[in-house]
């Protein structure tokens with residue numbers, strides 16, 4: 001079946017959200033760790049992390065428009081530091097549960113049973129069980145006029161990656177770290193590499 005704008009528009013809201021959320025392909029699964037000015041920790045799963053550039057090392061994150069209720073957004077904008085923690089097979093269920101709307105005074109770390117970790121005096125909390133952990137510094141923020149979502153661009157200022165999964169050329173074998181991938185808002189997949197390809201030339 002071919003869906004055009006009229007059909008997409010006519011879909012029931014939740015059905016459309018599930019449908020459209022599946023269309024961008026497999027997505028990264030990350031836990032966003034942050035804290036507020038009082039040191040209250042927050043953790044939320046996000047699938048919108050994308051690579052912006054390597055030098056400086058930048059990653060973008062898209063946050064929902066619901067400003068008042070998004071603790072991650074408030075914390076990132078006010079404290080500038082946040083963490084990205086790859087979701088691996090052993091923690092994906094707990095990671096998913098962080099999407100629940102816990103009150104601000106409840107840390108999702110405690111609520112879902114994931115331990116925090118401090119690394120190198122970085123001001124935001126890491127997920128201890130995550131194999132790949134990134135410390136991020138907010139570098140740019142744009143509220144997108146088209147739908148009110150927030151584009152957050154952060155610089156990787158700390159990367160905690162086991163030596164054993166870093167190749168001679170610098171590539172990181174995130175499959176060996178058991179990092180999962182996501183489809184839509186609720187489907188988690190394990191991965192297996194098909195091949196590594198040579199640099200493409202004409």
Ligand SMILES: Cc1cc2nc3c(=O)[nH]c(=O)nc-3n(C[C@H](O)[C@H](O)[C@H](O)COP(=O)(O)O)c2cc1C
Pocket residue numbers: 042043044045046047048049062063064069070071072073096098099100101102182184185186
């Ligand atoms: C699989 C999955 C992916 C998600 N990705 C995002 C995302 O990229 N951006 C976003 O704003 N919310 C995303 N969410 C929703 C947040 O996890 C959810 O709104 C959470 O309650 C936010 O927590 P906070 O208020 O503590 O920041 C996602 C939820 C799930 C289940």
